[in-house]
Amino acid sequence: xxxxxxxxxxxxxxxxxxxxxxxxxxxxxxxxxxxxxxxxxxxxxxxxxxxxxxxxxxxxxxxxxxxxxxxxxxxxxxxxxxxxxxxxxxxxxxxxxxxxxxxxxxxxxxxxxxxxxxxxxxxxxxxxxxxxxxxxxxxxxxxxxxxxxxxxxxxxxxxxxxxxxxxxxxxxxxxxxxxxxxxxxxxxxxxxxxxxxxxxxxxxxxxxxxxxxxxxxxxxxxxxxxxxxxxxxxxxxxxxxxxxxxxxxxxxxxxxxxxxxxxxxxxxxxxxxxxxxxxxxxxxxxxxxxxxxxxxxxxxxxxxxxxxxxxxxxxxxxxxxxxxxxxxxxxxxxxxxxxxxxxxxxxxxxxxxxxxxxxxxxxxxxxxxxxxxxxxxxxxxxxxxxxxxxxxxxxxxxxxxxxxxxxxxxxxxxxxxxxxxxxxxxxxxxxxxxxxxxxxxxxxxxxxxxxxxxxxxxxxxxxxxxxxxxxxxxxxxxxxx
Numbered sequence: 001x002x003x004x005x006x007x008x009x010x011x012x013x014x015x016x017x018x019x020x021x022x023x024x025x026x027x028x029x030x031x032x033x034x035x036x037x038x039x040x041x042x043x044x045x046x047x048x049x050x051x052x053x054x055x056x057x058x059x060x061x062x063x064x065x066x067x068x069x070x071x072x073x074x075x076x077x078x079x080x081x082x083x084x085x086x087x088x089x090x091x092x093x094x095x096x097x098x099x100x101x102x103x104x105x106x107x108x109x110x111x112x113x114x115x116x117x118x119x120x121x122x123x124x125x126x127x128x129x130x131x132x133x134x135x136x137x138x139x140x141x142x143x144x145x146x147x148x149x150x151x152x153x154x155x156x157x158x159x160x161x162x163x164x165x166x167x168x169x170x171x172x173x174x175x176x177x178x179x180x181x182x183x184x185x186x187x188x189x190x191x192x193x194x195x196x197x198x199x200x201x202x203x204x205x206x207x208x209x210x211x212x213x214x215x216x217x218x219x220x221x222x223x224x225x226x227x228x229x230x231x232x233x234x235x236x237x238x239x240x241x242x243x244x245x246x247x248x249x250x251x252x253x254x255x256x257x258x259x260x261x262x263x264x265x266x267x268x269x270x271x272x273x274x275x276x277x278x279x280x281x282x283x284x285x286x287x288x289x290x291x292x293x294x295x296x297x298x299x300x301x302x303x304x305x306x307x308x309x310x311x312x313x314x315x316x317x318x319x320x321x322x323x324x325x326x327x328x329x330x331x332x333x334x335x336x337x338x339x340x341x342x343x344x345x346x347x348x349x350x351x352x353x354x355x356x357x358x359x360x361x362x363x364x365x366x367x368x369x370x371x372x373x374x375x376x377x378x379x380x381x382x383x384x385x386x387x388x389x390x391x392x393x394x395x396x397x398x399x400x401x402x403x404x405x406x407x408x409x410x411x412x413x414x415x416x417x418x419x420x421x422x423x424x425x426x427x428x429x430x431x432x433x434x435x436x437x438x439x440x441x442x443x444x445x446x447x448x449x450x451x452x453x454x455x456x457x458x459x460x461x462x463x464x465x466x467x468x469x470x471x472x473x474x475x476x477x478x479x480x481x
Contacts, residue, residue: 057120057122057123058120058122058125058469058470059119059152059176060086060118060120060128060149060150061096061116061149061150061174061236062082062131063238063240063254063256064113064114064115064116064172065078065080065081065113065114065116066079066080066134066141066145066240066252067170067172067240068168068252069140070140074213076101077106078102078103078104078113078114079104079113079134079138080104080134081114082132082133082134082145083132083133083134084117084130084131084132084149085133085383085385085438086119086128086129086130086149086411087129087412087440088121088129088130088411088412088413089121089413090122090125091119091120091121091125091128092120093117093118094117094176096115096174096176096207096209097205098208098210099210100113101211104138115209116172116174116209118149119149126412126413126414127381127413129148129149129382129383129440129467130148130149131147131148131382131383131384131385131464132146132147132149133146133388135460139249140249142248142249142252142364143250143253143367143460144252144366144388144455144461144462145252145254146254146462147464148256148382148383148465148467149383150236150237150257151236152174152175152176152177152236153228153230153234153235153236153257154229154230154231155230156236156237156257156258156259156260157227157228157260157352158171158225158226158238158256159225159258159295159353159372160255160295160356160369161369162222162223162224163222165220166243167241168215168243169215169224169239170211170212170213170240170241171185171211171212171213171214171217171237171239172209172211172237172238173202173209173211173228173235173236174204174208174209174235174236175205175208175209175230175235176236177207177235178206179232180204181204181230181233181235182201182202182203182204182230183201183202183229183235184199184200184202184228185200185202185217186226186227187199187214187225188224188226188328189221189222189223189327190221190222190223190327190328191327194221196218198212198217199212199217206233214226214239223328223330225295237257238256238257239254241253241254241255241369243289245287246286250365250366251366251367252367253366253368255354257371258354258371258372259374260350261298261351261352262350262351263346263347264345264346264397265344265345265351265353265372266342266343266344266345266375266397266450267343267345267355267371267373268343268370268394268429269342269370269391269393270292270341270343270370271292271339271340271357271358271359272311272333272336272337272338273338273358273359273360274338275335275338278360281360281365290358291332291358292332292356292357292358293330293331293332293356294307294330294331294333294343294354294355295328295329295330295331295353296330296353297323297326297327297328297353298324298325298349298350299325299352300325301325302324303322303325303351304321304322304348305323305345305346305347305351306318306319307320307331307344307345308343308344309333309341309342310342310343310395311339311429312339312340312429312430312431314336314337317336323351333355340431340454341429342393342395342429342450343355355369356368356369357370358461359459361460364459366460368461370452370463373395373450373451373452373466374451374465374467374468375448375449375450376448376451376466376467376468377448378444378445378468379443379469380443380444380445380451380467380469381442382441382451382452382453382465382467383439383441384440384441384464385455386436386437387438388455388462389455389456390433390434390435390436390455391431391432392431392432392433392434393451393452393453393454394422394430394432394449394450395424395427395428395429395449396425396426396428396449397447397449397450398426398447398448400447401423401425401426402423402446402449403421403422403424403445403446403447404421404422404424404449405443406419406422406441406442407441408441409439409441410440411440413440420432424449441453451466452466453466
C-alpha cells in the first residue's frame with residue numbers, strides 16, 4: 001500500500017495545477033506561445049513508460065456430473081462421474097464447494113454426487129484447456145454429453161434448452177475466483193423478457209457452485225435464452241438439458257456459453273441426419289423435436305437477418321428473417337439434405353445464435369446444442385475425449401484465404417504427436433476426420449476461422465468449440481515525475 005500523501009506534497013500539486021491552468025488560460029486568450037513558455041514555473045515534459053500488469057492465473061471450470069431430475073423430485077441429482085481430460089503443465093485441480101446433490105443411485109446410503117472441479121495454472125505456463133465427457137444410460141436420463149472446461153467471463157450467453165413438458169434444464173453457475181460474485185440472469189423467451197425475480201442478485205462465494213431449475217425461473221418456455229452477468233469476479237455457466245418421451249429418457253447435453261452479441265454469428269458443425277433415419281422416428285408421437293433448429297435472439301432492437309447455410313455436397317442456401325427485439329425465434333432446418341453443414345447469420349443489430357441437432361440410433365436418439373463459434377485469429381485449443389468419432393469443423397470468416405494448422409500434442413503441450421493443415425477459401429466450410437483416439441489439439445490460423453469438433457455416432461452426439469487462450473492484459477501508459 002502506498003504511503004499517505006504529505007501536506008507539503010498536496011500543496012506542491014495544487015501549485016503546479018494552478019500554473020498549468022494559468023498557462024492554458026493565457027493561450028486561450030491569444031497570448032503568444034513564446035510568452036507562455038517563458039513562465040518560470042512551467043512543469044517539465046513528462047515521458048510515458050509502458051507497464052504491463054501482472055497476468056492473473058489461468059482458470060478453467062469443468063462442469064462435473066450431468067445434472068437431471070429423478071421422477072418428481074425438485075432438486076436435481078448428479079449422474080455418474082465424467083472423464084475429465086486436461087491440457088496444461090503444473091496446473092492444480094481444486095473441487096468446487098457446492099450444496100450436496102445426491103448421486104442418481106444414492107440408495108439408502110445417501111451417496112453424494114461428485115463435485116465439479118476447476119484447474120488453474122500460472123499465466124506463463126502455456127495453454128490450459130480441458131473437457132469432460134460421459135455416457136449415461138439410466139431409467140431417468142440417457143445420452144452422451146461432452147463439454148469444454150470453460151474460462152470464467154463477466155458476461156456470457158446460453159442459447160439452449162426448453163422447459164416444456166418432458167424437457168428439463170438445470171442451470172449451473174460456478175465461481176472459481178477468490179472474491180464473491182453477484183450474478184444476474186436475464187431470461188428471454190418467445191414472448192420477450194421473462195420476469196424471474198429469483199434470477200437476480202445470486203450470491204456465489206469464492207470457489208462455489210450453485211444450481212437452479214430453469215423451469216422454476218421460466219416455466220413452460222419452449223425457447224429460452226439466458227444472459228449471465230456477474231460483478232465482483234467472472235463466473236462460468238452451463239445448462240444441463242434432457243428429454244423424456246413418454247416415460248423413457250431419450251437424449252441429453254451439457255450446453256456451454258457463447259460470447260456477447262455481435263452482428264455476425266457462425267455456427268459450425270451442424271449435423272443433418274438422413275431422411276431415412278429421421279423418417280423412422282418423426283411419425284412417432286413425442287418426436288417432433290428431433291429435426292434441427294436454429295435459435296436466434298436480437299436482445300436490444302428489431303433487426304433483419306440473413307441466414308446462410310453452407311453445404312459442401314448439396315449447395316448453399318440463404319434465407320432472410322425478421323427478428324423482434326427481445327423475442328427468441330426458432331428456425332426449422334428440416335429437409336436440407338444429409339451431412340455436415342455450417343450456418344452464418346448476418347444481422348443489422350447484434351444477435352446471439354445456437355443450433356440444436358440430433359443423432360438417431362437404434363431405439364434411441366440424442367441431442368446437442370452448438371453455440372456460436374469463437375472465431376479464432378491466431379491460436380486456439382480443444383481437448384477431445386476417446387472412443388467416439390471426432391470430426392473437425394472449419395468455417396472461414398475471412399475475405400481472403402486462410403490456413404488452419406493443427407497439431408496433436410502431449411498432455412503438457414510440449415511435444416507434437418502429429419500435425420496437419422487445411423487452406424480455406426473465403427467463406428469456405430470444410431471438415432476433417434480426427435478419429436476416435438481423442439487427445440489434445442492446438443490450432444493456429446492465418447485469418448479469422450470458426451472452429452469446432454463434432455463427436456458423433458449413431459444415437460450419440462456432442463460438440464466441442466475450439467477456443468482461444470485468454471487475451472493478455474493491455475499495457476498501461478504511466479507518467480513518472
